[in-house]
Amino acid sequence: xxxxxxxxxxxxxxxxxAILVILAVVLVPLLVSFWTSFTGYNLTKPATLFQFVGLRNxxxxxxxxxxxxxxxxxxxxxxxxxNLEMVLGLGLALLINKVTWGQRTLRxxxxxxxxxxxxxxxxxxxxxxxxxxxxxxxxxxxxxxxDAPIPWLVDGTLAPITIALAEIWMSTSVFAILLLxxxxxxxxxxxxxxxxxxxxxxxxxxxxxxxxxxxxVYIAMTIRSLDVxxxxxxxxxxxxGGPAGRTELLWTLMTRTGYNNSxxxxxxxxxxxxxxxSIVFTFYFYRKLIAAxxxxxxAQ
Amino acid sequence: MNKTLWRTLLASCAIVSLGGAALAADFDYGKFDxxxxxxxxxxxxxxxxxxxxxxxxxxxxxxxxxxxxxxNHFDLDREIKQDIASGSITWCVGSNHTSFAPQYGDLYVxxxxxxxxxxxxxYVPGTLSSAMVxxxxxxxxxxxxxxxxxxxxxxxxxxPAKQAAYKEKFGTDLAPPKTFDEFKQQxxxxxxxxxxxxxxxxxKDEGMSGRFMEILRANGGDIFDENWxxxxxxxxxxxxxxxFKDIYDAKAVPAGTVNYTWDDIGQAMAAGQLAIDLDxxxxxxxxxxxxxxxxxxxxxxxxxxxxxSGKRGGWSGSHSFSVTQECDNKPAAAxxxxxxxxxxxxxxxxxxxxxxxxxxxYPAVKEWFKANNKEFMVEMFSAWEASLxxxxxxxxxAQWIEVSNVIWPAVQAAIVGEKTPQDALxxxxxxxxxxxxxxxxxx
Numbered sequence: 001x002x003x004x005x006x007x008x009x010x011x012x013x014x015x016x017x018a019i020l021v022i023l024a025v026v027l028v029p030l031l032v033s034f035w036t037s038f039t040g041y042n043l044t045k046p047a048t049l050f051q052f053v054g055l056r057n058x059x060x061x062x063x064x065x066x067x068x069x070x071x072x073x074x075x076x077x078x079x080x081x082x083n084l085e086m087v088l089g090l091g092l093a094l095l096i097n098k099v100t101w102g103q104r105t106l107r108x109x110x111x112x113x114x115x116x117x118x119x120x121x122x123x124x125x126x127x128x129x130x131x132x133x134x135x136x137x138x139x140x141x142x143x144x145x146x147d148a149p150i151p152w153l154v155d156g157t158l159a160p161i162t163i164a165l166a167e168i169w170m171s172t173s174v175f176a177i178l179l180l181x182x183x184x185x186x187x188x189x190x191x192x193x194x195x196x197x198x199x200x201x202x203x204x205x206x207x208x209x210x211x212x213x214x215x216x217v218y219i220a221m222t223i224r225s226l227d228v229x230x231x232x233x234x235x236x237x238x239x240x241g242g243p244a245g246r247t248e249l250l251w252t253l254m255t256r257t258g259y260n261n262s263x264x265x266x267x268x269x270x271x272x273x274x275x276x277x278s279i280v281f282t283f284y285f286y287r288k289l290i291a292a293x294x295x296x297x298x299a300q
Numbered sequence: 301m302n303k304t305l306w307r308t309l310l311a312s313c314a315i316v317s318l319g320g321a322a323l324a325a326d327f328d329y330g331k332f333d334x335x336x337x338x339x340x341x342x343x344x345x346x347x348x349x350x351x352x353x354x355x356x357x358x359x360x361x362x363x364x365x366x367x368x369x370x371x372n373h374f375d376l377d378r379e380i381k382q383d384i385a386s387g388s389i390t391w392c393v394g395s396n397h398t399s400f401a402p403q404y405g406d407l408y409v410x411x412x413x414x415x416x417x418x419x420x421x422x423y424v425p426g427t428l429s430s431a432m433v434x435x436x437x438x439x440x441x442x443x444x445x446x447x448x449x450x451x452x453x454x455x456x457x458x459x460p461a462k463q464a465a466y467k468e469k470f471g472t473d474l475a476p477p478k479t480f481d482e483f484k485q486q487x488x489x490x491x492x493x494x495x496x497x498x499x500x501x502x503x504k505d506e507g508m509s510g511r512f513m514e515i516l517r518a519n520g521g522d523i524f525d526e527n528w529x530x531x532x533x534x535x536x537x538x539x540x541x542x543x544f545k546d547i548y549d550a551k552a553v554p555a556g557t558v559n560y561t562w563d564d565i566g567q568a569m570a571a572g573q574l575a576i577d578l579d580x581x582x583x584x585x586x587x588x589x590x591x592x593x594x595x596x597x598x599x600x601x602x603x604x605x606x607x608x609s610g611k612r613g614g615w616s617g618s619h620s621f622s623v624t625q626e627c628d629n630k631p632a633a634a635x636x637x638x639x640x641x642x643x644x645x646x647x648x649x650x651x652x653x654x655x656x657x658x659x660x661x662y663p664a665v666k667e668w669f670k671a672n673n674k675e676f677m678v679e680m681f682s683a684w685e686a687s688l689x690x691x692x693x694x695x696x697x698a699q700w701i702e703v704s705n706v707i708w709p710a711v712q713a714a715i716v717g718e719k720t721p722q723d724a725l726x727x728x729x730x731x732x733x734x735x736x737x738x739x740x741x742x743x
Contacts (some may be wrong), residue, residue: 040738043381044403044698131556132494132568141494149494151555154716242504243558244713259378261702262403264385 033268041265043258048265057269067270070241070248075277077160077249078228081167082221088168089175089220090213096176097183111177113170122237125166129153129238153239156246163247166234171227175220182216183209214292218285225281229274250274327419329639332632333362339636340380342395342619343370346582349652350443350645357639363632373397380404392627393636396440398617399506402698408622411441414634422643423657424688440620441637442657444649446580447616447691448514449684450602451587452476453595456490456575465489476576476602480515483576483605484547490575491552498547499576500565503558503715506694506701508708511578513694514615515540518607523695523703528741530703530732533725539608541714541721548715558712570594578604584680585653599676601683616691618657653677655684699739706731 003009037058040051061067096106113121128135129152140146152162186209194204232251235241241248241256250270258267341351354365368391369379377400383389384407396408412420423442456462457474466474466489477483487498501511513523513532521536531537547553554560554568562579566586569577570593577583590596604612621637623630639645643664646656650665662685669677694700710728714721736742 043385044405044407046385046387130564132497132554132573133571137494148551149555153559154555156716239559240504242709242712244716244718245709246716256705259381261705262381263702 034272036265037269037272039265041263041268043262043264045262053265057266058273060266061269061273066245066248067253067273069245070250070253071274071277073160073248074229074231074250074274077164077231078225078277078281081164081228082224084164084168085172085175085224086217086221088172090179090217092172092176093179093183096180107177107180110173112173114173116170118170118233119237121166121170122234125162125169125234126153126238129162154243159239159243159247163235163238166238167228167231170234171224174224175217178216178220179213182213186212211292215289218289218292222282222285222289225285226278229278229281250277327416327638327642329357329360329635330631331362332629332635335363335629335632336366337363337393337629337632337636338366338368338391339393340369340376340391340395341367341393342373342376344372346585346652346654347395347619350640350648353640353645353648357636360639361632361635363636365636373400377403380407389624389626392624392629392633394622394624395443396620396622398620398693398696399510399700401440401620401622402696403701405698407624408440409625409627409630411623411634411637414623414631415441415638419638422659423641424659440618440622441641442618442620443641443645444582444654445616445618445657445688445691446582447604447614447655447684447687448511448578448580449604449687450476451569451577451579451583452600452602453572453575453598454600455598457600462490476600477605480518480543480605480607483578484543484552487547487552487576488550491550493551493554495573497554497568497574498552499574499578500553500557500560500568501544501578502562502565503560503712504708505561506704506708507561508558508711509704510615510694512537512540512544512707512711514604514613515543515607516613517692518605518609518611518613520607520609520611523707524697524736528697528736530729530736532707532732533722533729536608537725538721541711541725544711544715545717545721549717558715581653581655581680581684583653584677588653588674588676601676601680603683603687612687612690614687614690614692616688616693618693650681653680655681655688697741699735699741702735703732706735 004013036049038052038054040048040053040056042048092110096103096110099106116124127133129137131137131149131151131154134152136152137146137149140150150158152158190208191204194208199207230251231249232255235247235249235252236255239247241252254267254270254274257270258264341347348370351367358364369376371379373395376395380394381403383391384404389407394408401408424445457476463474466472466486469489470485474486477486483499489498490496491498502508516522516532516534516537519536519539521532521534521540523530523532525531548555548557554573556564560568565574565577565579566583568574569579569583570587572594584599584601587593587599588596593599604614606612621640623633623637627633641657643658643660646658646661647665647668650656650661651668656662656665662681666678666681669675669681694704706728710719710724713719714724718724719727733742
C-alpha cells in the first residue's frame with residue numbers, strides 16, 4: 001500500500017486509466033475471440049459461445065486446402081506488393097527530393113491516393129479493368145493492340161496482378177513519404193565528403209544514402225506488412241476472392257466464414273493462425289531495423 | 301383518347317377501391333399515440349419509394365417511425381447477425397428475405413398471432429414451400445416476389461438475316477428459348493464479342509449458387525434430399541455446371557461474368573451488350589426506361605426455359621418485413637408490416653415493375669399499365685405471373701447460405717476449367733455434408 005503513496009507509483013497511477021481502457025478494448029476482445037476459436041460459435045446462435053469443441057477448428061484448418069492456399073497466396077501478395085512499393089516509393093522520394101520548386105505541392109499530390117478509401121479504389125480499378133466496359137480494354141482495342149477482351153479480373157495470373165496494382169497505386173506514397181522524411185533528415189556532410197573523395201552518384205547512393213534510409217525502409221515495411229496482411233476491402237470489391245479462389249486472401253476467406261457463414265469460431269481460429277504470419281513479418285523487419293541502426297551507429 | 305381516358309378512370313377506380321377496402325374495412329391498423337417504432341429497412345433506390353408511405357401510417361396510428369438502419373441486404377444481414385451476437389435487438393421491424401430469414405433462428409415472431417387469417421389470405425400463396433427449419437411459416441409480411449424469367453431483344457429475333465441463318469443452322473425458327481438447351485444454342489448463336497454477348501450470369505455469391513440450383517432443379521435434381529443430405533453432385537447437377545461451362549468456353553458470355561453480380565448484368569443488358577437475360581422482375585422498369593436503357597424500345601419477355609425434366613427451376617424469393625421477438629410493441633410493428641405490404645403498397649411496388657405479393661394487385665396493375673400506355677409491362681406481368689406457379693425458393697434451412705458458399709466457388713472452378721464439373725461438385729457435396737452434420741440435421 002505504501003508503494004501507491006510513494007513517488008515511484010506516480011507514473012503507474014497516471015498510466016492506469018489508459019491501461020484499463022486498453023485492457024477493455026484490446027485484451028478482453030482478444031481473450032474472447034481466442035476462446036471462441038475453441039468453440040463452435042455461430043454468430044446467430046449466441047448459446048454456441050459455450051459449445052467447447054477443443055482443437056476441432058484448428059484440426060480442420062490443418063487439413064483445409066483452401067485455407068492454406070489463401071495463406072500462401074497472402075504471403076506471396078505481401079512479398080510482391082511490399083517490395084514493389086518500396087522500390088517505387090524510393091524512386092518517388094528520390095525524385096521529389098531533387099525538386100527545389102513546388103516540392104510541397106508535389107508532396108501533397110503524392111498523398112492523394114492514400115486519401116481514397118480502399119473500397120473506392122476497388123471500384124475504380126474494377127471499372128478500369130472490367131473486361132467488357134473497362135477503360136483499359138477499350139483503350140487496347142482502339143489502339144489495335146488486342147482483338148479479344150482480356151479478362152483481367154478472371155485470369156489466374158492477371159487477377160492477382162491487377163489487385164496488386166490497385167494496392168500499390170494506393171499505398172506506394174506511404175513508402176515515398178516515410179523515405180522522403182529520411183532523405184530530408186540525411187546529413188549533408190558525409191555525402192559532400194564522399195564526393196570530395198571521388199565517389200560517383202551511384203556509390204554515394206549505395207554506401208551512404210541507402211544505409212541511412214534502411215531504418216525508414218524497415219519501419220515502412222513493418223507498418224505496410226501489417227496493412228497488406230489484412231487486405232480485404234479492395235479484394236472484396238474487385239473479385240471477392242474469386243473466381244474459383246484465385247484471388248482469395250486470408251481476410252476474404254475469414255470474413256466469408258465469420259459473417260456470411262456465421263462460423264465465428266472457425267473464423268477466429270483462422271485469425272489466430274494468420275496472426276503468426278504478421279508476427280513473423282514484424283519480427284523479421286524489427287531484426288533488420290535493429291541491424292540497420294547498429295550499422296548506422298558505426299558498429300560495423 | 302377516349303379509350304385511354306376510360307382505362308385511366310377504370311384503373312383509378314380499381315386502385316381507390318382496393319386502397320379504400322384495405323384501409324377502411326379489412327385490417328385494423330390500431331392506435332399507438334406517442335410510440336416510436338424502430339425499424340431496420342433495406343435501402344436502395346428501388347426499395348425506398350415505398351417508404352414515402354410511412355408518414356401515412358404515422359398519421360393513421362399516431363405512432364412515429366425511426367429508421368435506425370438502411371442498407372443493402374448483404375450489409376443488413378451482417379448487421380442483424382451482429383445484433384443477435386451482441387444481444388442488442390433494440391428494434392422492432394426488419395427487412396427480410398427468403399434466402400436470409402432461415403438463418404435468424406427465433407429472432408422473429410410468427411405474425412399469425414397478430415394478423416387475421418382473412419388478411420393473410422390476401423397474399424399470393426405458393427411462393428414458400430413448407431420445408432422450413434426453425435422458422436415460422438408466417439415470420440414476415442411479403443413485400444415483393446422475385447422469380448427469374450427471360451428478357452430478350454426483339455430486334456435480334458426479328459432480324460430476317462438472323463432468322464434465316466438460325467433456320468439454316470438448326471432447322472427451327474428463331475424464337476425465345478423454351479428449354480435450357482435452346483437457350484445455350486441461341487446465346488452461342490447470337491454472340492459476337494466484344495460487341496454482343498449471348499447472355500451473362502451472376503458468377504459469384506448466392507447469385508451463382510441460385511442459378512445453378514435453378515438449372516439443377518429444372519434438370520430434375522435438387523440441392524438436398526428429403527433428409528437434408530446434399531445430393532447436388534448428381535447427373536442433373538453435372539449437366540447444370542456443364543451448361544455454364546459450355547457457354548463460357550464458347551465465349552457467349554463476357555469472360556468477366558464469373559465476377560459479375562446483378563448490377564453488372566443489368567448494366568450490360570441495358571447497354572445493349574447482351575441478347576438475352578434470365579433475371580428478376582425488378583429490372584423491367586430499368587430496361588424499359590429510354591433515359592437509362594438502350595434497349596427500351598425492343599424489350600421482349602418470356603417465361604424461363606425448362607430443363608431436361610420438362611420443368612422450370614423457378615428460382616424465387618420474397619422481400620418482406622418481420623417483427624422481432626424483443627419488440628416492445630408487437631401489434632404496432634405488425635400493423636406497420638401489414639401497412640407496407642397492403643394493396644396500396646403492393647400497387648406502388650407493382651407500378652415500378654416489381655412482382656406484388658397481393659393477389660388483387662395483379663389485375664389492378666395490368667389495368668393501370670394499359671391506361672398509361674405501357675402495354676409491354678402488361679406483357680411482362682403476364683409472363684412473370686405465369687411462372688409464379690412453379691416458383692421455388694432455395695432450401696429454407698439455416699445452413700443454406702453456408703452451403704451456397706461452398707457451391708459457388710466449386711461451380712466457378714469448373715467453369716474456368718480448374719476442375720471437372722464432377723470433381724468440383726463432389727468436393728462441394730463433401731463440404732456441405734460436414735456443414736449439415738455439424739448442424740445436427742444429418743447423421
